[in-house]
Amino acid sequence: MLYGLSVVFLALVSGEFLRQLFQLPIPAVVIGMLLLTAWCIVRRGVEPRVAYASEGLLRYLGILFVPAGVGLIELGDKLKSQGIAMLLTILISTMVTLLVTGVVLQFLLLRRKEKLNQRAAK
Amino acid sequence: MNEFLKLAQYPATWIAVTGVVYLLADKLYRLSRYFPLLNPVLVSVLLLIAILKITGVSYATYFAGAKPIHLLLGPATVALAIPLYLNLAKMKQYFIPVSIALLVGASVGIVSVFILGQWFGLSPMTILSFAPKSCTTPIAMALSQEHGGLPALTANAVIVAGIAGAAMAVPLFRLFRIQHEVAQGFALGLASHGVGTARAFQISDTAGAFAGLAMGFNGVVTALILPVLLATWYG
Numbered sequence: 001m002l003y004g005l006s007v008v009f010l011a012l013v014s015g016e017f018l019r020q021l022f023q024l025p026i027p028a029v030v031i032g033m034l035l036l037t038a039w040c041i042v043r044r045g046v047e048p049r050v051a052y053a054s055e056g057l058l059r060y061l062g063i064l065f066v067p068a069g070v071g072l073i074e075l076g077d078k079l080k081s082q083g084i085a086m087l088l089t090i091l092i093s094t095m096v097t098l099l100v101t102g103v104v105l106q107f108l109l110l111r112r113k114e115k116l117n118q119r120a121a122k
Numbered sequence: 123m124n125e126f127l128k129l130a131q132y133p134a135t136w137i138a139v140t141g142v143v144y145l146l147a148d149k150l151y152r153l154s155r156y157f158p159l160l161n162p163v164l165v166s167v168l169l170l171i172a173i174l175k176i177t178g179v180s181y182a183t184y185f186a187g188a189k190p191i192h193l194l195l196g197p198a199t200v201a202l203a204i205p206l207y208l209n210l211a212k213m214k215q216y217f218i219p220v221s222i223a224l225l226v227g228a229s230v231g232i233v234s235v236f237i238l239g240q241w242f243g244l245s246p247m248t249i250l251s252f253a254p255k256s257c258t259t260p261i262a263m264a265l266s267q268e269h270g271g272l273p274a275l276t277a278n279a280v281i282v283a284g285i286a287g288a289a290m291a292v293p294l295f296r297l298f299r300i301q302h303e304v305a306q307g308f309a310l311g312l313a314s315h316g317v318g319t320a321r322a323f324q325i326s327d328t329a330g331a332f333a334g335l336a337m338g339f340n341g342v343v344t345a346l347i348l349p350v351l352l353a354t355w356y357g
Contacts, residue, residue: 008197015200025349027264029199030342036203037210046204054201057194061316062163063144064195065259067188069167069281071274073174073181078248085242087282090255093234094283094313095290097256101227101336102300102309108219109302 004053011036130179136187143169158285161317163259167278199260206338212331213339220308224336227312228343229351231256236355246356251275253352254344255283258315261341265348280315287314288321303329311336 015032018024024031040046072079079086129135147165154160174184185192213220232253239249251271254262259280266276291310300306307329310318315337323330 005197008200011203012196012200025268026345027261027268029196029264030261030345032196032200033203033206034342036200037207040203040207041210046207051204054204057198057201058205060144061198061260062148063140063166064191064198065163065263065277066140066144066166066170067185067192068195068263068273069163069277070170070174070184070188071181071272072167072278073171075272075275082244082248085244086248086252086279089235089238089242089244089252090279090282091286092238093231093252094256094286095294096234097227097231098287098291098309098313099294099298099300100230101223101312102295102305103298104226105219105223105308106300106302106305108222109216109304112219 001049001053001056004047004049004051007039007047007050008032008036008053008057011039130177130183133187136184137190139173140166140170140188140191143173156320158288158317158321161281161285164278164281164285195260195263199264202258202260202338202341205334206342209331209335209338212335216304220335223305223308224312224339224343225347227309227336228256228340228347231313231340232344232348232351233355236351247271248275250352252279253348255279256313256315257341257344258337261345265345269348269352281317284314284317287318291318291321292325304332307332308336312340315340 012028012032014035015030016028018031019026019028036050144162144166147160147162147169150165151157151160151162170184174181235249235252235255239252244252247270250269251266251273252275253269253271254265254276257265257280259277262276262280263273265271266273287310291306291314295301295306300309303326306325307322310322310329311333312318314321319330319333319337322333
C-alpha cells in the first residue's frame with residue numbers, strides 16, 4: 001500500500017513541479033494523472049501495488065467531494081436569487097452536450113461502417 | 123450546550139460525522155435501487171448543511187475538521203490514471219471517430235455554458251464554476267479552482283449535470299434516433315461523467331465501457347482546452 005501511495009503522491013508532486021516550471025494553466029492533479037498514465041504506457045501495464053492503492057483511493061471517491069460541496073451553505077443568497085437560472089444553464093447545457101456528442105459519434109461510426117462495407121464489396 | 127461547542131472544535135468530530143452521513147446516504151441510494159435524485163454525494167451535502175444549520179456550527183469550523191477527507195481528493199484524481207490507462211486499448215479500435223466526438227463534445231459542453239450563462243445573466247464567477255460541469259468531479263473542481271471559480275458551486279453543478287444527463291439520455295436518444303450503443307455510452311460519459319457511466323452500464327456493457335472512456339478523456343481534454351476557450355471568449 002505504501003509503495004503504491006508513494007508513486008501516486010510522487011506523480012502529484014511531479015505534476016505540481018511541471019506546472020510551476022512551465023507555468024501551465026492546467027491543475028497539478030491532471031498533469032499528475034497524465035504522468036501516471038504515461039508511466040503505465042511505458043511499463044506496458046499497471047504495477048499491481050499502484051493498482052491496489054488506486055483502487056483504495058477510488059472506492060469511496062464520492063465522499064471526497066462532500067466537504068467542498070457543503071460549501072454551498074455559504075452561497076444561500078446567490079442560490080435564492082439565481083438558483084433557477086443556474087439550474088436551467090446546467091440542464092440545457094447537459095442536454096445539448098449529450099445530443100451533439102451522440103449525433104456526431106453515431107454519424108462518424110455509421111459513415112466508417114459504410115466505407116468498410118464498400119471496400120469489402122469491391 | 124457548552125459541552126457540544128467543545129466537541130464541534132474537535133477535528134475528528136467532523137470526519138466522523140461526514141463518514142456516518144455518507145454511509146447512510148449510500149445505504150439509502152442502494153435501498154432505492156440507485157434512484158438518481160438520491161445521489162449519495164448530493165444527499166450527504168444536503169444532510170450536512172441541515173446539521174450545520176441546526177447546530178449553528180460555521181462552515182469554516184466544519185471544513186477545518188473535515189479537511190483530511192478533502193485533501194485525499196488530489197491523490198484520488200491522480201489515481202484515475204489507472205482506469206484511464208485500462209481504457210486506452212478500447213480507444214484504438216475507434217481512434218478517429220472517438221477523438222473527433224471527444225473534441226466536439228468537450229467544446230460544446232464548455233461553450234454552451236458560456237452562452238447560456240450570459241443569456242441567463244449569471245455572474246462570470248458562476249459561469250467559470252459551471253464551465254467544467256461535464257467532467258468528473260475531482261477534475262472539474264480542480265479546474266474551477268485554477269481558473270477562478272468556486273469549487274463548492276462546481277461540485278454541486280457536476281452532480282446536477284450527472285443526474286440530468288442520466289435521466290434525460292434514453293428519451294433523448296429515442297427522439298433523435300441515436301441507436302448506436304457506442305455513441306449512446308460515449309455521449310453519456312462525456313456529458314454526465316460517473317453518474318452517466320453508471321446509467322450507460324444499464325444500457326449495455328459496451329455502452330458502459332465507452333462511457334468510462336469518454337469520462338476519463340473528457341477530463342483531460344477539458345483541462346487542456348478550457349484555458350484556450352476562456353482566453354478566446356473573454357480575452
